[in-house]
Amino acid sequence: MFARALLLAVALCVAAPALAVPPIQTWQTATGARVYFVETHDLPMLDINIDFPAGSAFDTRATSGVAGLTEQMLRLGAGGLNEDEIARKIADVGAQLGGHFDLDRGGVSLRTLTSHDEITQALDIFSRVMQSPEFPAAVLEREKASLVADIREADTKPGSIAERTFDQLAYGDHPYALRASGEADTVPSITRDDLVAFYRAHYAADRAVIAMIGDINRTQAQDIAEQLTAQLPRTSDAPAEVPPVPPLARAEMKVIPHPASQSHVLIGAPGMKRGDPDYFSLYVGNYVLGGGGFVSRILTEVREKRGLAYSAYSYFMPMQQDGPFMIGLQTRKDQTAEALAVTRATLDKFIASGPTAEELKEAKENIIDGFPLRFDSNRKILEYLAVIGFYRLPLTYLDDFPANVEKVTLASINDAFKRRVDPDRMVTVVVGPEPTALGVAK
Amino acid sequence: MFSPDWVWRMALLYVLMTAMLQASVASAAGMSAQIHEHRLANGLRVIVKEDHRAPVVVSMVWYRVGSIDEENGTTGISHALEHMMFKGTKQVPAGEFSRLVAAAGGRENAFTDRDYTSFHQQLQNSKLPLAFRLEADRMQNLTLLQKEYAKEIRVVMEERRLRTEDQPEAQVDELLMATAFTSSPYRVPVIGWMNDIQNMTVGDVRNWYRRWYAPNNAIVVVVGDVQAPQVFALAEKYFGPIKPKILPERKLQEEPPQHGIRRVVVKAPAELPYLEMAWRAPRLHDLDKDWEPYALDVLSEVLDGNEAARLNSTLVRSERIATSVNVSYDDAQRGPSLFEISGTPAPGKTVADLEQGIRREIAKVAADGVSEDELKRVKAGLVASQVYQRDSMFFQALQIGALASDGYPPDAVDLILQKLRQVTAAQVQEIARKYFSDDSLTVATLDPQPLNGRKIEPMDMGHVR
Numbered sequence: 001m002f003a004r005a006l007l008l009a010v011a012l013c014v015a016a017p018a019l020a021v022p023p024i025q026t027w028q029t030a031t032g033a034r035v036y037f038v039e040t041h042d043l044p045m046l047d048i049n050i051d052f053p054a055g056s057a058f059d060t061r062a063t064s065g066v067a068g069l070t071e072q073m074l075r076l077g078a079g080g081l082n083e084d085e086i087a088r089k090i091a092d093v094g095a096q097l098g099g100h101f102d103l104d105r106g107g108v109s110l111r112t113l114t115s116h117d118e119i120t121q122a123l124d125i126f127s128r129v130m131q132s133p134e135f136p137a138a139v140l141e142r143e144k145a146s147l148v149a150d151i152r153e154a155d156t157k158p159g160s161i162a163e164r165t166f167d168q169l170a171y172g173d174h175p176y177a178l179r180a181s182g183e184a185d186t187v188p189s190i191t192r193d194d195l196v197a198f199y200r201a202h203y204a205a206d207r208a209v210i211a212m213i214g215d216i217n218r219t220q221a222q223d224i225a226e227q228l229t230a231q232l233p234r235t236s237d238a239p240a241e242v243p244p245v246p247p248l249a250r251a252e253m254k255v256i257p258h259p260a261s262q263s264h265v266l267i268g269a270p271g272m273k274r275g276d277p278d279y280f281s282l283y284v285g286n287y288v289l290g291g292g293g294f295v296s297r298i299l300t301e302v303r304e305k306r307g308l309a310y311s312a313y314s315y316f317m318p319m320q321q322d323g324p325f326m327i328g329l330q331t332r333k334d335q336t337a338e339a340l341a342v343t344r345a346t347l348d349k350f351i352a353s354g355p356t357a358e359e360l361k362e363a364k365e366n367i368i369d370g371f372p373l374r375f376d377s378n379r380k381i382l383e384y385l386a387v388i389g390f391y392r393l394p395l396t397y398l399d400d401f402p403a404n405v406e407k408v409t410l411a412s413i414n415d416a417f418k419r420r421v422d423p424d425r426m427v428t429v430v431v432g433p434e435p436t437a438l439g440v441a442k
Numbered sequence: 443m444f445s446p447d448w449v450w451r452m453a454l455l456y457v458l459m460t461a462m463l464q465a466s467v468a469s470a471a472g473m474s475a476q477i478h479e480h481r482l483a484n485g486l487r488v489i490v491k492e493d494h495r496a497p498v499v500v501s502m503v504w505y506r507v508g509s510i511d512e513e514n515g516t517t518g519i520s521h522a523l524e525h526m527m528f529k530g531t532k533q534v535p536a537g538e539f540s541r542l543v544a545a546a547g548g549r550e551n552a553f554t555d556r557d558y559t560s561f562h563q564q565l566q567n568s569k570l571p572l573a574f575r576l577e578a579d580r581m582q583n584l585t586l587l588q589k590e591y592a593k594e595i596r597v598v599m600e601e602r603r604l605r606t607e608d609q610p611e612a613q614v615d616e617l618l619m620a621t622a623f624t625s626s627p628y629r630v631p632v633i634g635w636m637n638d639i640q641n642m643t644v645g646d647v648r649n650w651y652r653r654w655y656a657p658n659n660a661i662v663v664v665v666g667d668v669q670a671p672q673v674f675a676l677a678e679k680y681f682g683p684i685k686p687k688i689l690p691e692r693k694l695q696e697e698p699p700q701h702g703i704r705r706v707v708v709k710a711p712a713e714l715p716y717l718e719m720a721w722r723a724p725r726l727h728d729l730d731k732d733w734e735p736y737a738l739d740v741l742s743e744v745l746d747g748n749e750a751a752r753l754n755s756t757l758v759r760s761e762r763i764a765t766s767v768n769v770s771y772d773d774a775q776r777g778p779s780l781f782e783i784s785g786t787p788a789p790g791k792t793v794a795d796l797e798q799g800i801r802r803e804i805a806k807v808a809a810d811g812v813s814e815d816e817l818k819r820v821k822a823g824l825v826a827s828q829v830y831q832r833d834s835m836f837f838q839a840l841q842i843g844a845l846a847s848d849g850y851p852p853d854a855v856d857l858i859l860q861k862l863r864q865v866t867a868a869q870v871q872e873i874a875r876k877y878f879s880d881d882s883l884t885v886a887t888l889d890p891q892p893l894n895g896r897k898i899e900p901m902d903m904g905h906v907r
Contacts, residue, residue, distance in 0.1 A: 042495050043829055043832055043833060044829055045829050045830060045833070083759060084750065084755055084759065084760075087748070087749035087750035087754070087755070088750040088819070090748075090749065090750075091747075091748035091749060091750040091751075091819050091822070091823060092818070092819050092822055093822060093826070094822040094823050094824075094825055094826025094827070095826070096830075097749075111830060112826075113825075113826050113829060118826075142759075142762055145762075145788065145789050146765040146788060146789070148789070149713070149714055149765060149788070149789045150765070152713040152714075153712065153713040153714045155713070156711055156712055156713045156893055158608065258893065259711050259893055260607075260608040260711075261603045261607045261608055262600070262603045262604060262607075262608055292544060293540070293544070294528070294537070294540035294541075294544070295537075295540055295541050295544045300537075303597055304536075304537060304593070305593070306593065307592075307593035307594065307595075307596030307597050307600075308596070308600070309597070309600050310597055310598075310600040310601035310604050311604070330600065330603070330604050331600060332599075332600065332603060362541070362544065362545045365544075365545045365546070365547060366544045366545060366546075366547055366548075367547075368547065369545075369546055369547025369548075369566060369569075370547030370548060370549065370565075370566075371547070372496055372497050372498050372566055373498055373547070373549060373564055373565075373566075375496070376495070376496035376498045376835065377495075377496075377833045377834055377835075378833050379833055379834070
């Protein structure tokens, strides 16, 4: 019996191919777009993602919503095709055309079969959407009306109100405070000219980052990259860099009453950026604090020990500049003060003394042993390619990941958290109870 | 997102829909990874699909128990038990399950639905024995301590507040189900009514565990970089010694016929109204002989399967009656099906406008049928999705487990796709005429209310920390 079990284990291990990260090929198109390509022939399909520095950070308070609407309108009329024709031609070949948008980036993605007719038609449409969007005025009016309705709806939901308030308090006048959707008082006045101008300024070829993975060879990939960028606006003088985020001067707390049964609690501050020298120490440390789900301290204290919440977590969202460090939970209103106290005590203790040696060991085991799960699908690899390309991370970012995690020490986590996470300069937002219920004067 | 458990009803509906619609063309494309099945002597079914693209594995255990098996007074008990499955055995005390999986580099979670309860781990392929050892242990040795239960049931209540009590659209959906069904247990929410959760005891949960958690009521699904014979041997080693149980009789609860439209309204704090319409519809019994559910699947795709589909094109884009519309039809399940259409009216439009628009679109299909172009487009989507879904091992395991748990044969996925590709325009028109009468319709709407009659204004509380 023992021998048999041993044999099985060996057989399962032998079946595993080497833990190789797929090689990334990279080059520039004639127009200066940077391309990151992984060739893989397991499935007869191709994923492409094109990003530009065109996220909501490139809006201003007065123009909030322009960046998002520009990205959204790309697919709603382009290259002589109206929105219905675009939708039909994409669906006819079983392709999927999507957009994505965050603080830093705006862009378009395509998933298609690689059989000849399918990929040809899908790329033709993608190419028009990318390079000759028309921003039809009538469609824009419809999208604006629908967007304003969505913004008003979001402003009734406790979770959205909490996030919105958090961003305003944590980022103040910095563009990371602007919401992706824009505001109910800015969207109505956005015009077609605003979108055309934003597109010309921010969707320039020399700013484009193309990520590609799938069943094509290098020559085909080069041709596709040229096809998708040859007609883009050439260059741009518009800023591509987001300004640095000023640190918070002091702690601040807002309590906003809401009729919902639960309070939504957010605690945090500007955190770290992509390529941050403290990235790995903060990342591994946060796994212990609130990133590691059931084995994290925050979930253990709030949920496992006290049953105060269903979801409780902390995370860093690294962006071009310091994206948020955030702790969040939701709890029945009358438990808010207790949940807040437990969470704050957990954070204070972690910053004061850091993880234990055992916790660090287990965090590393999870992150390093779980490493293959990070790139076990084309979709996940595509996301890494996009991030590596956009933020100019080393091409060996994935290969080096386990070694960089391994290097993190108790001392480096302690040091990084003490310098970077200061509870005395943090924002706390609570949506739900009356301020007096938290012992806060009205 | 960082939580171990999902009620996930809408997501699962979607998965099942896509499971049906994206069912395998693999045989045609010559790229089908074969599904291997083995049944242990104790009745446990083990289903394996090899996928050697990355050295990882998804391991799932599906129990054939969900809210469909529950009784009034203890609704939500399957879901409560799912939570308690992480609360320890003698050998693996509370919290240890998650700790061991995490330390092995794994990710894990679980969810409960109407027909089943499912637990899963994603790991490096060499760690599959750990997943089997832990799952086999909690299949038979759960301790269910009062001390742990008292805390966890409060977590379940918080989950219900988060997902339902404070979500107006979820409230509409809950009321729709409770209204559309009179007798079927599908009328109760998977998470349970709040009062039932409050009154539940650890004893109730223990009885539920003893009654339903047995190898002969479970299916193990493994997808990943493994060899099927070795997985079967591992399953034999870990699950083989577990004794089967005599399972309770499952009485067929046929839903009585509906004779007339049912309308209900939810008032809740919100800005936008919301509409859900649900018609009684048949489900798949005989995969080979039935044709109506396949025609309803295709109708659902014609209405809302892609950006070019009818409802998006007419109601959202051209007529601007809605800001969004969604169609869902669950053809493969243990209980009675509904064909559901939901949506949010565009600014200036009412739920009545949207209801009228939806009725008109159905009537158009009934009167004029669907075009060959539309059918071709739907089928192109099916063929492509079959390739795309293979990018995710997790999705493949979900699809296999859901169909198997609902009692369909292991080759169901292939057969269903074949059948879907044979659906004709005439069949789609016929079911559009047959199943969309007002007599079998339930309509639920959200009547948005101001938040305490006042506008929400943030108050600056200064710096109190």
